[in-house]
């Protein structure tokens with residue numbers, strides 16, 4: 001066959017998923033559950049504000065299915081950019097910030113990497129250790145050949161390795177691209193403090209490093225959509241040029257609609273047209289133009305104050321449930337007397353939940369209790385419900401004490 005040389009590439013998340021499906025135990029539980037939010041019944045949740053916006057889109061007879069412009073639905077990209085940076089942002093006011101619609105956050109990262117490598121000839125990029133598993137792949141496939149890590153998490157202190165982080169950034173070559181999680185770092189759930197962000201920005205300015213933010217969980221760190229934009233806004237206010245890959249998968253629950261935007265901040269409005277023209281070329285060479293349905297929904301919400309307030313409420317609902325489950329799980333583990341400091345569970349933000357289980361302990365959790373977690377010992381807090389929290393705590397206790 002033409003394909004006889006092709007080897008199977010195994011991906012542990014998918015293997016875990018298959019194993020879960022094959023398990024016939026009636027109380028099996030998948031805590032690795034993809035990336036999606038679940039409600040307290042363990043079911044996917046369509047945000048009420050999204051339902052409202054979808055109805056409006058469905059009933060709007062002026063809409064058609066013509067191609068969108070190559071760089072996307074302008075009212076969406078403009079609103080999303082303004083929402084991220086704030087309408088008082090100098091870059092917005094001076095018209096040197098704009099957005100490129102993308103196939104959600106993953107593709108916003110890829111578009112940015114393509115631009116940096118193809119147009120600017122950049123090759124070196126830094127990502128946090130650990131980070132979301134796709135960063136390296138997206139940047140390498142986007143033409144950035146030299147992947148390097150900066151320290152982020154200390155297993156010993158179960159906290160940010162801030163000194164390590166600064167040291168690694170300080171020794172990065174000028175012009176390197178640094179991927180920064182804007183908030184709710186995936187997978188540690190641990191963010192720099194506002195003061196630490198200022199120091200990171202200071203080092204990056206001094207060393208001439210290019211910030212490439214990734215914001216996939218805006219609203220999930222503090223429950224407040226705007227507060228979670230702190231880091232990106234800080235860099236923008238300090239006069240940085242930057243990219244920021246925005247995803248609306250999680251905060252709008254629009255996972256399969258692939259709604260994203262690459263925010264581009266330049267320091268000169270005269271550069272907007274040339275930069276846009278290069279992005280146009282990149283998009284044409286990749287998928288020609290983006291899809292419209294999800295972008296229309298997001299656009300309705302971002303451009304309507306009433307719907308926007310409802311969105312903030314819906315995000316708070318998700319945030320509050322995750323926070324409550326963190327409290328319940330920690331409480332249940334402490335009550336059982338499970339060894340260890342469980343405060344990490346309530347210190348973490350976003351979806352990641354760290355159990356401290358080793359790889360072999362995770363295996364026991366799967367084999368004996370039919371509770372599926374990734375071998376890092378981290379799982380998704382969204383999969384925890386009032387109905388299963390005690391069961392999970394007992395299983396973790398059992399694994400730690402037997």
Ligand code: PMP
Pocket residue numbers: 035103104105106107132181186214215216246247248249255260
């Ligand atoms: N960045 C991070 C850190 C993520 O966790 C994710 C999704 N898990 C994404 C980006 C991109 O997600 P999407 O492509 O669905 O927007």
